[in-house]
Amino acid sequence: MNKPDYSDVVMRPKLVGKRIKRTEDLRLLTGTGEYVDDVQAAGMVHVAIRRSDRPHARIIAVDAHAAFDIPGVIGVYDMTDFEGECEPAVPTSRMKDYYATPTWPLARGKVRYVGEPVVAVVAESRYAAEDALDHIVIDYEPLPFAIRQVDAVKDDAPLLHEEAGTNVIVRREFVRGDVEEVFRTAPHKVGGTFRMTRKCPSPMENRSYMAQWDKRNRALTLYSASNIPGVVRDVLSGCLGLSSHQLRVIAPDVGGSFGGKGSLYSEEMLVCLLARKLQRPVKYVADRLEDLAAMSQAFDELIEAELAFDDEGRFLGLRADVIGDVGAFSIYPWTAALETVQVISFLPGPYKTEAYHGRIRGVLTPKPPTGPYRGVGRPSSTLAMERLVDMAARKIGMDPAEIRRRNLVRREDFPYRTAPGIIWDQSAFLECLEGACAALDYPALLDRRDAMRAEGRWVGLGFASYAELTGIGSRISVAPGMPINTGTETANISIDATGVVTAAFGVASHGQGLETTLAQIIADELGCAMADIIVLHGDSSLVPMSTGTYASRSAVLGGGAATVTSRGLKAKVLRMAALLMEQQTGDLDLHDSTVTSRASNQSLTIKEIAKAVYNQMGRIPRDQREDLVFQETYDPYLGTACSSTHLCMLEVDPGTFGVRILDYVVSEDCGRIINPMIVDGQVHGAVAQGIGAALLEEVIHDGEGQSVAASLADYLLPVATDIPDIAIVHIEAELPNNVGGFRGMGEGGTIGAPAAIANAISDALAPLGVEVNKLPATPDRLFALVRAARQDKPPAE
Amino acid sequence: MSEHTDDLVAVTVTVNGMTHSRRIEPRMLLSDFLRHGLGLTGTHVGCEHGVCGACTISVGGRSARSCLMLAVMAEGLEIETIEGQGTPEALSRIQKAFQDHHGLQCGFCTPGMVMAIADLLAHHPLETDDQIREGLSGNLCRCTGYINIIAAVRELARERGPLT
Ligand code: FES
Ligand code: FES
Numbered sequence: 001m002n003k004p005d006y007s008d009v010v011m012r013p014k015l016v017g018k019r020i021k022r023t024e025d026l027r028l029l030t031g032t033g034e035y036v037d038d039v040q041a042a043g044m045v046h047v048a049i050r051r052s053d054r055p056h057a058r059i060i061a062v063d064a065h066a067a068f069d070i071p072g073v074i075g076v077y078d079m080t081d082f083e084g085e086c087e088p089a090v091p092t093s094r095m096k097d098y099y100a101t102p103t104w105p106l107a108r109g110k111v112r113y114v115g116e117p118v119v120a121v122v123a124e125s126r127y128a129a130e131d132a133l134d135h136i137v138i139d140y141e142p143l144p145f146a147i148r149q150v151d152a153v154k155d156d157a158p159l160l161h162e163e164a165g166t167n168v169i170v171r172r173e174f175v176r177g178d179v180e181e182v183f184r185t186a187p188h189k190v191g192g193t194f195r196m197t198r199k200c201p202s203p204m205e206n207r208s209y210m211a212q213w214d215k216r217n218r219a220l221t222l223y224s225a226s227n228i229p230g231v232v233r234d235v236l237s238g239c240l241g242l243s244s245h246q247l248r249v250i251a252p253d254v255g256g257s258f259g260g261k262g263s264l265y266s267e268e269m270l271v272c273l274l275a276r277k278l279q280r281p282v283k284y285v286a287d288r289l290e291d292l293a294a295m296s297q298a299f300d301e302l303i304e305a306e307l308a309f310d311d312e313g314r315f316l317g318l319r320a321d322v323i324g325d326v327g328a329f330s331i332y333p334w335t336a337a338l339e340t341v342q343v344i345s346f347l348p349g350p351y352k353t354e355a356y357h358g359r360i361r362g363v364l365t366p367k368p369p370t371g372p373y374r375g376v377g378r379p380s381s382t383l384a385m386e387r388l389v390d391m392a393a394r395k396i397g398m399d400p401a402e403i404r405r406r407n408l409v410r411r412e413d414f415p416y417r418t419a420p421g422i423i424w425d426q427s428a429f430l431e432c433l434e435g436a437c438a439a440l441d442y443p444a445l446l447d448r449r450d451a452m453r454a455e456g457r458w459v460g461l462g463f464a465s466y467a468e469l470t471g472i473g474s475r476i477s478v479a480p481g482m483p484i485n486t487g488t489e490t491a492n493i494s495i496d497a498t499g500v501v502t503a504a505f506g507v508a509s510h511g512q513g514l515e516t517t518l519a520q521i522i523a524d525e526l527g528c529a530m531a532d533i534i535v536l537h538g539d540s541s542l543v544p545m546s547t548g549t550y551a552s553r554s555a556v557l558g559g560g561a562a563t564v565t566s567r568g569l570k571a572k573v574l575r576m577a578a579l580l581m582e583q584q585t586g587d588l589d590l591h592d593s594t595v596t597s598r599a600s601n602q603s604l605t606i607k608e609i610a611k612a613v614y615n616q617m618g619r620i621p622r623d624q625r626e627d628l629v630f631q632e633t634y635d636p637y638l639g640t641a642c643s644s645t646h647l648c649m650l651e652v653d654p655g656t657f658g659v660r661i662l663d664y665v666v667s668e669d670c671g672r673i674i675n676p677m678i679v680d681g682q683v684h685g686a687v688a689q690g691i692g693a694a695l696l697e698e699v700i701h702d703g704e705g706q707s708v709a710a711s712l713a714d715y716l717l718p719v720a721t722d723i724p725d726i727a728i729v730h731i732e733a734e735l736p737n738n739v740g741g742f743r744g745m746g747e748g749g750t751i752g753a754p755a756a757i758a759n760a761i762s763d764a765l766a767p768l769g770v771e772v773n774k775l776p777a778t779p780d781r782l783f784a785l786v787r788a789a790r791q792d793k794p795p796a797e
Numbered sequence: 798m799s800e801h802t803d804d805l806v807a808v809t810v811t812v813n814g815m816t817h818s819r820r821i822e823p824r825m826l827l828s829d830f831l832r833h834g835l836g837l838t839g840t841h842v843g844c845e846h847g848v849c850g851a852c853t854i855s856v857g858g859r860s861a862r863s864c865l866m867l868a869v870m871a872e873g874l875e876i877e878t879i880e881g882q883g884t885p886e887a888l889s890r891i892q893k894a895f896q897d898h899h900g901l902q903c904g905f906c907t908p909g910m911v912m913a914i915a916d917l918l919a920h921h922p923l924e925t926d927d928q929i930r931e932g933l934s935g936n937l938c939r940c941t942g943y944i945n946i947i948a949a950v951r952e953l954a955r956e957r958g959p960l961t
Contacts, residue, residue, distance in 0.1 A: 021896050028904025029892040031839015031879035035905065038838035127822065204843045204851055204905040204939050255841070255905030256939050288844040511903030511940050677899045681945060685902060688942030712848040712937065720933035720943040725926075 015520040015530060019677040022516040023530075024509075033253040036208035036223045041281035044210070045074055047271065048129035049284070050119040050136050051293065052111035055366035055705025056145035056160065059109060059138065062119055066135035072128030074278070076136065077120045079106040082273055087239045089264050091332040095481035097171045098337065099164035101329045101364075105269035110143070112160050112328035113366045114705050115293030117266050122274060122282065145366045147705050149302060149325035153363045160328055160364040169330055170362030172341045172480070176419035177355030182317035186308030190391035194305060194384035195774045196754060198325070198699040199298040199692075200709070201373050202717055203510075205255020206286040207295060209268050211275035219246040220272055227257040227508045229538055230546030231333055231484065232264055240272055247272075251538035251548075254510035258689065259372035260295045261510070262550045264332040292709050296371025297699055300325040301343050301360075301380050307388040308355075313396055313403040317355035318419075320347055320384065324362040327369040336362045338479040339370050342377025345420045345480070349385045350429045350467040350643055351407040356419030366705045372550060374689055375468075375750040382466045386755035387773055390462070390762065400759070401442060404433055404465050404645075422469055427641035427743075428669040428733040433465055435667035435729040436647040445649060445663065453767075458652040459662070460766065462759025464752040465645040470744025471556025472639035478551045486550075488635040489557035490543040491565040493522065495573070495628035497614035499593070499607030501526065501533045505561065506546020507554045508538040512682070512746060514554055517674045518562045521740065525566035526573075527590035528606055543631070552642065552744025555674060560634035560739040569630035576613055576628070577604050579620050640735060642743040644668035646687075646752035650760045657779035657786070659695055659761060666752065667729035670745035671738070676730070682746045683728050690753020692718040694775050765789075810871045812837065813881030823869050828852045830868035831878060839879035839908045843937070850936030853909035854878050860916035879908035882915070890956075891915060894949040902940035910936050914950055923954035 027033045064076035088102030107118045119136055123129035144158040151157055152167045160167060183189065210223040220242065226232055229249040237247040254261065267284050275282040286294070305320035324340030331338075344358030393403040408429045409416045416424045436442075445461060452459040472478055474487030493503045503522055507514055519533040536542055537549075549558075570590055577595040578585045587599040596603040612619045613628055649663040666683050673679050696716040700708040709715035735741045754775050761772045761782070769792075770785045805820040812835060819834055826845070831837045831854070843851035845864045852863040855877040883889030888896065891911050901907040910933070917923060917932040929950045933943060 022899070024904070025896045025901060026885035026888070028901055028907055029888060029895055029911070030883055030885050031837070031908050032885060033904055034838075035841070037832075037842070040836075127824070202939060203903070204849060204937060205841070205903070206843070253904065255843075256903040258939070288846065288849075513902070681899050681902060681941060684942035684944045685940045686942075689939070711846045712844050713846065717937050717939060718942075719935075719937065720930040720947065721927075723942050723944065726942070726944060 015523050016674050018675065020516055020520055020675055022513045023519065024513060024515045028253065035205055035253045035255055036210055036225045037285045039210050039223050039252065041212055044281040044283055045122050045124060045278065046126040046129050047274065047282060047284040048121045048126060048133050049117045050133045050138070051290065052107060052114055052116040052118050054111050054140050054142060055114055055147065056143040057111050057140035058143060059107060059111065059118065060141050061139040063137040064119065067121060067132035070128055070132040070135065072124035073132045074122045074124065076132065078118065079104060079108040085273055086269060089235050089239055089332040091330050091335045092483055093335045093337060093481035094483065095170065095172070095337055098481065099161065099169040100335070101161050103264065103266060103329060103332050105266050105273055113368055114707060115368055117270065120270055120274065122278065145705065147365060147701060147703060149323045149363050149365055152365045153323055153361060160366060167364040168361050169364055170326070170337045170340055171360070172337070172344065173359045174344055174420040175357050177317065179317050179319050179355045179357040182355040183306070183308050183319065186316050187310050188392065188395055189306055189308050190388055190395055191306035192387065192391070192773050194303040194387055195301065196299040196380045196383055196693060197775065198300040199373060199697050200292050200295055200699050200715055201258040201260030201298060202715065203256030203258055203260055206288060206291045207261060207265060207267065208285040209271045210281060210283040211271040212281040213275045213279050215279060220275060222247065222249045222268065222272055224249055224251055224268055225254050225261050226251045227254060227262045227510050227550055228548035229508050229540045230506050230548055232268060233540035235264055235332060236269060236272060239269060249540040251508045257510045258374045259376070263296050263334060263371045288712060289710055292715055293707055294368055296331055297327065297368050298370060298373030299339065299380050300370060301340065303343065303380060303384045305347070305384045305388060307392055309392050311396065313392065313398045313406050315351055315353050315407050318348055318353045319357040320344060320359070322360040324360055325365050325367065326362045327365060327367045329369040331369045331371040333482060333484050334372055334479040335482055337481060338372060339377050341480045343381045345422060346378045347381040347385055348418050349382060350409055350465055352409055352413065353419060358420065367701055374686060375747045378466060378468055378751045379690070379693060379754050382464055382751050382755045383758055383775065386464045386759055390759045400463050401433065401437055404463060405430065408433060408465065423638060424467060424641045425638065426733060426735065427467060427643040428731040429465070429467060429643045431731045432643050432645040432667045432669055435731055436645040436665050439665045439667060439727050439729050440647055440663055449649060458654055458764045459649065460760045460762065460764025461647065461649040462756045462763055463645060463647050464755035464759065466751050467641045467643040468748060468751060469639040470552035470642045471636055472551060472553065473636035475637050484547065486547055486553070488633050489561040490545060490631065490633040491561035492543055492631040493565045493569050495606060495610050497610055499532065499605070499610040501528055502536065503533060503562065504536040504542035505558055506543045506548065507558045508548040510549065512549065512554060513678045514558060517555065517678060518558055520674055521559055521562040522566050525563050526570050528593045532593060552746050555742045556636060556640060556738060556744050557634060559674060559742045560636060561632065563740045564634050565630050565632040568632050569628065572626050572628055572630060573606065573609060576620060576626060577609050579624055580604060580609065580612055634739060636738050640738055640743050642670050642745050642748060644748050644752055646756040648756045648760050650757065650764065652761060652764050652782065657782040659777065661724040664724050665727040665729065666749060667731065668745065668748060669731040669733045669743065671735045671743035672732055672741035673730060674742060679745060680728055683749050684726055686747060686749025687726055687753045688718050688723050690750040691723060691757065693750065694754040694757035694777060696776055698776050806869055808869050808872050810874060810876055812876045813878060821868055823867065825868045826864055827866040827868045827871055828863035831863060837878050837880050841905055841908055843905065850913060851906050851909040853912045853936065855912055855915065860913050879911055882911060891953060894953050898945045898949040898952070900941060900946040900949040906936060906938040910938065910946060918953055918957055922960055923950060926951065929954070
């Protein structure tokens with residue numbers, strides 16, 4: 001693919017595209033960052049939470065008498081103490097047949113999962129608050145429940161939210177073409193049941209909140225480890241009956257999220273209510289056990305899917321029936337449709353599939369709510385589709401690269417409308433596949449695999465190709481039917497009287513390095529030095545409407561807003577300079593913080609212009625003087641495709657059934673790259689999470705609804721020895737419709753890696769007749785699969 | 798905690814060269830003491846189970862998990878935390894390598910990583926990537942996939958040369 005020409009986008013690109021070291025690093029490296037638990041306030045009190053140990057039960061009584069014997073205890077609260085003080089957060093949706101479960105600060109009347117907050121203790125210290133938890137007696141009346149989604153979906157299953165009248169709170173179906181007929185007449189079919197089990201996002205910083213009541217202004221400030229401070233401000237001000245200027249939500253340094261800090265939590269409502277009630281600063285910091293039990297969880301769909309294809313390997317039809325286990329609540333603001341509906345929206349992937357029938361039912365179960373997690377829906381849909389593709393290739397004896405080549409949407413097909421209605425703008429689908437093959441020298445890789453196999457080793461290789469929609473504009477919401485606008489981003493950029501540039505955004509960086517990348521864009525577009533720019537973010541008070549950072553939107557939308565706003569501000573600077581220099585604006589350039597005139601040898605620095613505008617009254621005619629402030633909102637309207645192919649080779653140890661990844665390449669198109677160092681870091685991290693999802697991570701609820709994972713010794717995150725070197729190929733396909741040409745890329749690795757690994761393990765174990773369709777492929781699971789295969793038929797070797 | 802005065806015990810520790818004496822509850826974790834008692838919030842807490850390594854500090858010259866120690870166990874000992882490594886104006890060599898190689902994203906695991914690496918560099922050969930990976934495997938990072946951290950350590954180990 002041709003290198004795009006950006007000459008019309010940036011006159012003299014300087015910083016965009018370069019490995020600029022991050023400005024946030026200086027504080028984060030030296031322990032001078034400020035995460036929520038680092039925020040102190042005079043008179044601050046601490047909350048500990050007694051959580052439900054029942055999956056489904058009525059709360060009969062709470063006896064907190066004895067808790068007050070603990071020195072330092074200030075108060076004990078259950079939901080009855082807040083009645084009349086708040087409204088619930090209700091994640092509404094325009095989707096048909098959807099029921100929005102209300103979110104309250106504490107369990108109200110019933111508990112619906114183990115880990116749900118029931119009683120809050122406030123004390124002078126966290127130690128005292130935790131001591132008191134043991135002295136609270138909660139009397140429950142057990143209620144029946146169905147823990148597995150296949151049971152909960154049944155008509156006679158016990159109801160978790162009686163008002164809904166059903167456990168199935170989301171339904172969606174996409175149909176294109178005569179799928180029945182296609183499957184009846186197709187020469188070949190493959191199918192299976194695919195599943196990514198539940199995950200916990202597990203950022204290293206647990207959820208942390210601190211609320212402070214300001215008596216003077218009758219206002220609350222909530223410090224929240226959140227990546228959606230704008231959303232939280234908007235909904236909580238409503239719930240608490242405050243006008244939005246009485247609630248400011250600040251996300252200071254945030255220790256990762258991956259989606260886990262991207263929804264509204266009961267605990268955020270709770271600390272706000274307590275701070276207002278007690279008129280003291282109130283802090284709650286979750287411990288790891290609490291976050292494993294009550295942070296929003298990921299995935300957990302049961303996907304029955306089938307692919308029809310012809311002798312040439314061309315896909316004729318695809319169908320899927322999916323049951324999504326959404327947990328006990330529909331999460332605010334994304335709703336239970338976010339994860340579930342995306343599975344069937346994205347199932348056809350980057351392939352031309354004309355006949356399609358996808359159906360999803362999202363069902364309530366007594367488990368923590370599922371919510372956004374890096375990749376959302378697509379790790380599951382990609383696992384199902386990419387397994388089907390490999391199964392199809394195997395069935396007709398075709399090379400897995402070749403079958404993909406034959407079915408990927410091609411250059412001439414863009415923009416391509418998929419069966420569920422997603423539009424792929426121009427993206428380098430095929431080039432990504434070829435890039436991956438070239439990077440690992442595919443023919444040589446096959447030879448290496450075969451040589452190792454000849455020695456009796458279980459070695460296999462696997463592809464995953466996918467496309468995702470990133471940087472979604474205002475035409476659709478990030479979550480289907482959600483009534484919140486996620487499609488615009490506002491920047492306010494000003495030059496103050498000393499010539500310093502302050503750029504405020506609605507995004508909320510939590511590891512992405514947006515303070516650096518947005519400054520790179522502004523420096524180029526405005527023509528000023530990066531050192532003169534301060535990027536502000538993570539604060540609901542910065543711009544009139546903001547949501548935060550999620551869904552791979554910040555480079556596209558934030559970068560777009562930075563671009564258009566810088567251009568507007570630059571025009572003002574030039575107008576003021578033209579007046580000061582008595583020149584035409586058309587003759588002026590702005591580079592390196594200096595305006596120069598092509599028609600004369602005059603020049604003025606931004607600092608001098610700022611001084612003239614703000615302090616040297618009279619130098620500019622009064623009626624033509626403009627403040628050096630510009631605010632603009634960017635809306636990409638549609639989303640933009642980001643595509644990729646992952647290719648890996650791995651080995652299964654026949655003794656331990658452990659998996660070792662030998663080679664890994666990601667070949668991706670994320671459009672114009674702002675900072676290659678940061679992009680590579682995002683790919684590494686996302687692939688590592690995909691490897692975790694594929695091989696290690698699993699939240700298991702037993703038949704009693706208890707989670708088996710109580711610590712990071714049970715819920716295994718990848719460590720340094722689990723992650724191989726990862727080769728990365730960048731294909732910067734041109735993106736004509738987006739300002740800046742950026743695509744979102746933070747999630748892709750987590751989408752591709754599980755499928756590529758499942759395919760590679762299936763390839764490695766193909767001689768035994770084993771297929772891996774459920775992840776993680778833990779040693780236990782692989783051992784069971786191999787043993788079952790061996791009992792069925794004699795081992796292949 | 799004033800009600801508990803009788804139970805408080807005196808503890809004296811030297812942290813980053815400064816000696817502090819406090820009266821504390823005997824059960825107070827060293828991590829909490831550093832963070833909330835001394836205000837050294839650069840040491841982070843990710844699990845309190847000894848698994849994640851975010852709370853890693855140096856005690857008497859060797860790395861230790863501050864969430865697995867009681868503050869009283871540090872009586873009389875020399876402690877170094879991330880705040881003793883370098884400052885934003887003058888990064889330590891390890892901190893500089895992290896910035897150069899983009900070895901951090903959210904920064905939450907970073908102080909523990911830096912302190913663990915200081916110990917690794919002082920005591921371990923780190924001649925191969927496998928040895929580096931092994932050395933880092935007690936510290937969890939959810940953001941970076943470790944690759945750039947490994948690159949930083951590789952450079953630091955090369956600079957240091959073989960252990961004598
Ligand atoms: S907080 Fe100490 S090891 Fe995790
Ligand atoms: S940089 Fe975020 S956990 Fe390591």
